[in-house]
Amino acid sequence: MNLLCLLFPMCACSFSLFSLVILGRPESTFAPIPASVLPSKQEPISLFSSQMEAVSPGVAVVRVVHHQDLNKRILIALIVASTLLGGLLLFLLCFWICRQKILKNSNGKSKQNQEPTKALSLSPIVDRFSSLWMAGKKGSVAVIEYRLLEAATNGFQESNVLGEGGRGRVYKACFxxxxxxxxxxxxxxxxxxxxxxxxxxxxxxxxxHQNIVSLLGYCIHGETRLLVYEMMQNGSLESQLHGPSQGSTLTWNLRMKIAIDVARALEYLHENCNPPVVHRDIKSSNILLDSDFNAKLSDFGLAVTTASQNKNVKLSGTLGYVAPEYLLEGKLTDKSDVYAFGVVLLELLIGKKPLEKMSPTRCQSLVTWVMPQLTDRSKLPNIVDPVIKDTMDLKHLYQVAAVAVLCIQPEPSYRPLITDVLHSLIPLVPIELGGSLRVT
Incomplete structure (x- = not known):
């Protein structure tokens, strides 16, 4: 449409120019010239001239000459007008092509700019229900009305409880x-x-991050605080390992996939965040699993930046996962997260809780019990979780055990960086599960 709008006035201008060329010629070229004005009879220059003079009166000869001149002018005008019109059409075609390319590039850029926004929303809730229950925003997270959460959880009924923690319960909400x-x-x-x-x-x-749970919204209702997360259909790693199923749904490959998913989340916190972040509460109950057993790290209530490194920080966390230097001296570093990751890796291997209650007054630490056996290749296969026993390559088992031993070293400087841990585990996980192992 824009091209037609430009083409029409250009054609009109060309036609007007052509009309001016034709209509603007002198009228005298068409008027007959009186014979008296013509010169007296002269000798013909050539035989052809003599014949022409004999056949036609002098005035006709003059008219023939004038018609030839007019035809030349018309031909020149047509050529000029056609050239101008062709040039205009070519110019307009080039202009249209360039404009289409510019529009295409700008549309591509706008789509790229919109993609982070879509990634930030992370949930169809914000898109589909914003007109109903989004009263405001904090960053890119929705502020949700309490009555809508109440309706979605059937009044927070017991039948909707997914789990329970130290601060409250988690409910299934159906929007x-x-x-x-x-x-x-x-x-x-x-x-x-x-x-x-x-x-x-x-x-x-x-x-x-793909391995960190998405917060969809929050609500403040009197003294009650509510957090709305994406749904993780397979619950927590703790419920999978130590719940009714006792880890029966978690194969060796799935356990290793969960391990590298958590390692990727920690690598993002330690290496890619600015400033780096220490989660401070890595444990199996804070590792959530979606319908495909993709693991996502949750519960950032205790997270701090590495500005707190080597400073006394108030002790927080869960016994069994807390690093010795943090528990005894209050010193917190990213290596504290690596220690807790090592404990989770032991849970995946052995299938036991970090602290097993032996009697009403006595608990046994998984780290203390398993450490001597992890380095003994003859004993290690016998302490593996019975669900996955004899289902893995022993070389892979020994390598995972070696990584776990390094992670739970009492001295923080002996522990590897989480990036090194990740690169050690990726070759043990099949490609289709996010690793680099080619299964034959």
């Missing part, structure tokens, strides 16, 4: 037939819990 979410309800929030709630929201607004 429509296709979309589910998990709602963590924190009741009677004190000063410390309020800080953790705000910390969780602040961090998950900033942090976006």
């Amino acid at each position: 429509d037939e296709k979309f589910l979410a998990a709602v963590k309800k924190l009741d009677d929030v004190g000063a410390e819990a309020e800080r953790e709630f705000e910390n969780e929201v602040d961090w998950l607004v900033k942090i976006r």
Whole structure:
């Protein structure tokens, strides 16, 4: 349409120019010239001239000459007008092609610019229900009305409980037939819990990674605080390993996939965030599994930046996963997360909890019990979780055990960086599960 709009006035201008050339010629060229004006009879220059003079009167000869001149002018005008029109059409064609290319590039750039925005929303909830229940925003996370969460969880009924933690319960929320979410309800929030709630929201607004759980929204209702997460259909790693199924759904390859997923999340926190982030509460209950057993790290209420390294930080975390230097001296570094990851790796290998209750007054540490046996190749296959026993290549088992031993070293400087841990585990996981192992 834009091309036609430009073409029409250009054609009109060319036609006008052509008309001016034709209509603007002198009228005298068509008028007969009186015979009196003509010169007296002269000798013909040639035989051809003599014949022409004999056949036609003098005035006709003059008219023939004038018609030839007119035809030349018309031909020249036609050539000029055609050239101009052709040039205009060529110019307009080039202009249209260039304009289409520019529009295509700008559309491509706008789509690229829109993709992070779509990645930031991470949920069809914000897109499909924003007009109904998004009252405001904090960063890119929706502020949700309490009544909508109440309706989605059937009034927070017991039948909708997915799990329970130290701060409250997690409920299944159904917003429509296709979309589910998990709602963590924190009741009677004190000063410390309020800080953790705000910390969780602040961090998950900033942090976006495929192996970190997505926060869809939050709600503040009186003394109650609620956090809405993406739904993780297979619950936590803790419930899979130590719940009713006792790890029966987790094959060796799935366990190794979960390990590298968590390692990737920690690598992102330690290496790619600026400033780097220490999670401070790595444990199996904070590792969530989706329908395909992709693992995602959750619960960032205790997360801090590495500005807290080598400083006394108030002890927080879960016994059994807390690194010795943090537990005894209050020193926190990214190696504290590596220690906790090593404990999770032991859970995946052995199938036992970090702290096993032996009697009402006595607990046994998994790290203390397993350490001597991890380095003994004759004993190691016998302490592996019975669910996966004899299902893996022994070389792979020994390599994973060696990585776990390095991660749980008492001295932080002896522990590897999480990046090194990740690169050690990737070759043990099949390509289709996110590793580099080619299964034959």
